[in-house]
Amino acid sequence: DTTVKQNPRYKLARVGKPVNLICSQTMNHDTMYWYQKKPNQAPKLLLFYYDKILNREADTFEKFQSSRPNNSFCSLYIGSAGLEYSAMYLCASSPGQGDTQYFGPGTRLLVL
């Protein structure tokens, strides 16, 4: 089973309010990723966990938080949503270095 699950599939948030997105996988993968994808743009890596170590991209360091309470789950947290956060958020997992990343169906976030 190579399924990556994401909840919720759709999220409506108000400007200034927090947002928490959830991702899970049961493949015992070491690495879990979060990407942001806007229409007509490439997916943009936000951060990833390698085991328990969080790596955040330099240009998104201040904007997104994440936690990985166990191997299967990973969250993406936005403390105060802005209009610019409206996007599709894709979670992926990978068994190791350079290996295939398996993507979830995404969470479509709309901030109003």
Next chain:
Amino acid sequence: AQSVTQPDARVTVSEGASLQLRCKYSYSGTPYLFWYVQYPRQGLQLLLKYYSGDPVVQGVNGFEAEFIKSNSSFHLRKASVHWSDSAVYFCAVSVGNNAGAKLTFGGGTRLTVRP
């Protein structure tokens, strides 16, 4: 830093025609290369990948891609497209490190197959 270019933002072909979607990458080392497809309202699905060996790799649903190192290209091909192939296709390069691989995507090519 690595980068990926997909020069064709949109491609339209007729059903049954052959297809080539172009991808060029920039990376000083030996890359891992991927093609993903995104169908409407779905996440990204892997079509095929190249790590090493035979430069022509076969993927799902009749897709294949050829790694040409001298040209830094990894074009996607299909001999005969079906209307259900209409989707957005992303080429990606992976740069591994001890903390986990990082995918860099191209901008995507939106394929429309006319019935």
